[in-house]
Amino acid sequence: MTEEKDEGQKGTGEKKTEGVESKPERGKGARKGKPDKMGYPNKVKDGFRHRVRVLRVIIDGNLDIQRALMNIKGIGQHISEVITKELSIDKKTKIGSLTDKEIERIENAVKNLQNSAPGWIVNRQRDPYSGKNMHVVGPDLELTHREDINLQKKLKSYIGIRHALGLPVRGQRTRTSFRKGATMGVSRKKAQPQTKNKDGGKK
Numbered sequence: 001m002t003e004e005k006d007e008g009q010k011g012t013g014e015k016k017t018e019g020v021e022s023k024p025e026r027g028k029g030a031r032k033g034k035p036d037k038m039g040y041p042n043k044v045k046d047g048f049r050h051r052v053r054v055l056r057v058i059i060d061g062n063l064d065i066q067r068a069l070m071n072i073k074g075i076g077q078h079i080s081e082v083i084t085k086e087l088s089i090d091k092k093t094k095i096g097s098l099t100d101k102e103i104e105r106i107e108n109a110v111k112n113l114q115n116s117a118p119g120w121i122v123n124r125q126r127d128p129y130s131g132k133n134m135h136v137v138g139p140d141l142e143l144t145h146r147e148d149i150n151l152q153k154k155l156k157s158y159i160g161i162r163h164a165l166g167l168p169v170r171g172q173r174t175r176t177s178f179r180k181g182a183t184m185g186v187s188r189k190k191a192q193p194q195t196k197n198k199d200g201g202k203k
Contacts (some may be wrong), residue, residue: 054105083106
């Protein structure tokens with residue numbers, strides 16, 4: 001009797017799913033080639049990545065290589081062209097379609113740019129510590145710039161003193177620009193009351 005009851009309970013508890021289509025979960029949609037109805041980006045397809053990390057900087061994978069490299073601080077249009085020519089990569093290829101090995105080649109080309117590019121193109125010529133031409137990019141560029149300013153302050157050079165005082169360094173005028181704090185207007189002398197002489201005339 002107990003087995004029959006259990007079977008009857010199981011039969012009543014099951015839901016009929018015949019003839020009912022299962023709906024996709026919200027936000028997933030068609031993930032194969034087109035974006036879903038909610039507008040979310042698709043998953044990785046054919047090795048394409050929507051976010052790529054190059055030299056500790058996250059870049060949009062839909063950008064072409066030349067524009068993607070320009071998002072890294074210290075790399076401009078000219079240097080990005082030099083890198084793409086050196087590695088013989090098409091400028092129009094999207095960076096999200098590159099493999100890990102190709103991204104490593106780009107990183108190595110940027111780190112060793114002083115060996116392949118002319119000396120005038122790098123952003124740190126005649127480094128004071130090593131005496132060599134270097135090209136610094138990304139967070140390292142900000143660190144080296146800050147260290148150079150602190151060194152000038154310690155040496156108490158003209159540039160360092162101007163940096164310490166918060167004044168412009170490159171010869172700008174300071175009469176009207178770079179003024180801080182409350183601006184002072186023109187101060188006039190207070191008008192004194194007129195007094196009369198003994199003769200009755202005014203002073």
